[in-house]
Amino acid sequence: MKKKIIITIFLLLITILGKAQSRYNIIYEKQLGQNFAGENINAMFHLFDYADSLFIPKKIIKTENNFAKVINPLFRFSKLFLTNYLITDFAMTMNHERFGHGYRMLEAGGSIDEVVYNMPPPFNNEFSYISLNYPSNFTKQQEIMINLSGSETNLIATDIMRKNILLDESFNYNYGLAYLYGSNDMPGYTAFVTNPAADPIQYRQNINQLYGAELLTREKMRTYSFIALFTDPMNFYALKSVFYDYIIKGRHSSRVGMIKLTKRLKYLPRFRFEYTPYGPELVYQNYFKLDSKLMQFSFSHSDAALPNSWRFSANIWNLKSSDRLSFNLSGQIWNQPNIEFYQNDKLIASEGFGGQFISTVNYDISKDKNLYGFTLQVGYKSTGYTIGEQLNKGLIIRGGLTFKLGN
Numbered sequence: 001m002k003k004k005i006i007i008t009i010f011l012l013l014i015t016i017l018g019k020a021q022s023r024y025n026i027i028y029e030k031q032l033g034q035n036f037a038g039e040n041i042n043a044m045f046h047l048f049d050y051a052d053s054l055f056i057p058k059k060i061i062k063t064e065n066n067f068a069k070v071i072n073p074l075f076r077f078s079k080l081f082l083t084n085y086l087i088t089d090f091a092m093t094m095n096h097e098r099f100g101h102g103y104r105m106l107e108a109g110g111s112i113d114e115v116v117y118n119m120p121p122p123f124n125n126e127f128s129y130i131s132l133n134y135p136s137n138f139t140k141q142q143e144i145m146i147n148l149s150g151s152e153t154n155l156i157a158t159d160i161m162r163k164n165i166l167l168d169e170s171f172n173y174n175y176g177l178a179y180l181y182g183s184n185d186m187p188g189y190t191a192f193v194t195n196p197a198a199d200p201i202q203y204r205q206n207i208n209q210l211y212g213a214e215l216l217t218r219e220k221m222r223t224y225s226f227i228a229l230f231t232d233p234m235n236f237y238a239l240k241s242v243f244y245d246y247i248i249k250g251r252h253s254s255r256v257g258m259i260k261l262t263k264r265l266k267y268l269p270r271f272r273f274e275y276t277p278y279g280p281e282l283v284y285q286n287y288f289k290l291d292s293k294l295m296q297f298s299f300s301h302s303d304a305a306l307p308n309s310w311r312f313s314a315n316i317w318n319l320k321s322s323d324r325l326s327f328n329l330s331g332q333i334w335n336q337p338n339i340e341f342y343q344n345d346k347l348i349a350s351e352g353f354g355g356q357f358i359s360t361v362n363y364d365i366s367k368d369k370n371l372y373g374f375t376l377q378v379g380y381k382s383t384g385y386t387i388g389e390q391l392n393k394g395l396i397i398r399g400g401l402t403f404k405l406g407n
Contacts, residue, residue, distance in 0.1 A: 020292040021318055021326065022164035022404060023362065025375050029398035031107070034149075034388040035377075036398060037099035038157035041091055041178075042164070043403075048087065049174035050405040058250040076247050080177075088177040089120040092154055096185060097130040100150035107390060108142045109135040109342065127195075137342040140210050141277040145341075145391070147203035148275035151186035155274065156388040158182035162234055163317060165256055166268065166287055167294050171234075172253045176242035179234060186275065187225035200275075207279055207306075215305045216279065224273045224280065231271045258289060265290050276385050278337045279306035293318050307337035311386075323367070328360035336384050343392050348383065356381035356389065362402050375402040 024043040029036045060075050061068040094117060102112045113131035118124045132146070158179050165171050165179075190200040200221065207216045229235065237256050245254040258266035270285040283300040294317045302309040311334040319327040333355040340349050358379030366372045376399035383393040 020167045020169075020289075020294070021371070022167040023371065023375075023402045024164070024404060025400060025402050027375065027377075027398050027400035031103075031390065032099075033103050033107075033390070034099055034153040034156045037095050037103075037153060038160050038388070039398075041095055041157050042160045044091065045161075045175055045178055046405065049172050052174055053252055053406065058246075058252070072250060073247050076250060080242065080247065084174060084177050085120070088181055090117065092157070092178060092181040092185070093117060093120075093128045095153055095157060095182075096150040097128055100153035101130050101132065101146055103153065104142075104145045104149040105132045105134070108138060108145070109344070110138075135342070137345050137347070139340045139342060139347075140206060141339055142341050144203060144206045144210065144275075144277045147199050147206060148277070150199055151189060151275065152387055154182035154185040155272075163294065163296075163315075165234070165237075166258070166289065167292075167318060169256045169258065169289075170253045171237050171241040171256050173241045173246035173251075176238040176246075179238045183232065183234065184229060187228040187273070191222050191225035191229065203275055210278075211306070216303070220303070221280070224282065228272045231269075233268060233270065258287070274300070274387060276309070276336075277339055277341075277391075278309060278385070279303055281309060281311065292320070302337075309336045310334065324364045324373075326362045326364075328362070330356075330358040330360075330379070332356045332386055334384060334386070339383075339385060339391065341391050348392060350383040350391075354382035354384035356386050356396075358396055364402070367407065369407060371402075371404040371407040373402045375399055 024046040025039040026043050027036060027039045056079065058076065059068070059072045061071050094115065097115050097117075098112070102115065105112065111133040113133055115128075115130045117128045118126040161175055161179055161182070165175070186200075189198065193200065195201070201218075204216050204218060204221060208214050234256075237254070241254045245251040258268045261267050266289040268287040270287070272283050272285065273280050274283055279302055281300040281302055283298055285296060285298040288295045288297070296313075296315040298311075298313050300311045300313075311332060313330075313332040315328070315330045317328045319329065321327070333353070335353050336351065338349060338351040340347060342348070356379065358377055360375060360377045362373060362375045364371055364373035377396065379396035381389055381393060381396060383391065385391060389396065
């Protein structure tokens with residue numbers, strides 16, 4: 001009886017019509033982790049985008065002539081280079097260092113000594129970096145977690161960005177460089193950087209040391225990287241929004257198309273790979289949009305040369321029960337090889353089946369020109385690895401303000 005009631009309520013939420021509603025969250029959580037960083041970074045970019053739409057002109061010469069066709073694009077390129085490029089690099093680099101490497105070190109019981117930011121080329125050719133103090137008890141897989149976590153946290157940030165873009169089916173150019181940096185942090189870093197101290201090279205070496213054999217080669221990692229770079233449709237939309245729609249045409253936003261399956265249902269695929277503490281997982285993502293609801297279903301598995309793992313995940317956003325109340329649901333189940341890590345100087349081992357479930361409640365106070373409200377995420381995960389969350393089992397609680405300016 002209870003199961004029938006739950007299914008009925010879920011079907012009602014799915015079928016309720018309403019406006020597709022992107023939203024931005026300023027949240028807090030106790031551990032100040034990667035989802036905390038991702039949500040707040042997206043909120044920051046939204047505030048910047050809104051201010052840009054109000055105060056920064058797209059043209060400095062209003063008359064349509066040949067001179068304006070040269071000067072206005074040069075003005076927009078200069079604005080992009082001197083503001084968007086620098087703001088994006090600072091935000092995503094600090095996210096990579098502090099909330100990627102830094103967060104995973106704090107989780108392991110270590111500490112952060114310093115974070116050094118260096119401006120991007122052509123202003124500086126030095127990499128930014130973080131100095132970490134390692135705890136006395138530290139496993140090889142925790143070291144691997146440090147290697148992967150910089151790119152991991154930028155994936156979290158751009159997953160949130162992609163969700164909002166697909167809900168709106170619109171790409172504002174101010175998100176373009178941030179998306180290209182964050183979503184391609186892992187494949188771009190892996191494909192092009194050859195510095196022996198680089199995260200992907202350290203990751204590959206540590207994975208091979210963990211299993212005592214050369215199971216993961218640089219050629220294989222680069223192959224996965226190039227496939228991920230060229231099969232993400234949002235990369236092309238990001239490039240188009242920045243370099244064609246904004247610089248050449250002077251548009252603030254551009255349409256994002258999805259494959260139309262029926263009158264109400266649209267679809268967009270994506271392939272990517274994710275580093276885990278037991279080796280890379282190949283991820284096949286499928287986004288569906290049913291009226292105002294956005295859904296994502298994905299399946300991932302390990303490389304054939306590495307210990308077997310698999311994962312099913314599902315996300316549903318914008319389930320409405322009323323004009324002011326909406327829900328997001330997220331769940332995963334997985335089967336993972338052995339993971340060992342220290343927590344409070346106690347060695348914890350995890351292997352086999354596990355899962356995670358998170359429910360988000362959004363309550364909107366105002367939905368006129370600007371949207372304001374409150375958001376609360378509550379969930380639970382078992383011991384094991386999932387992107388952006390703690391390794392150990394436990395409750396997941398975070399919440400704060402939800403908003404959208406110029407709604």
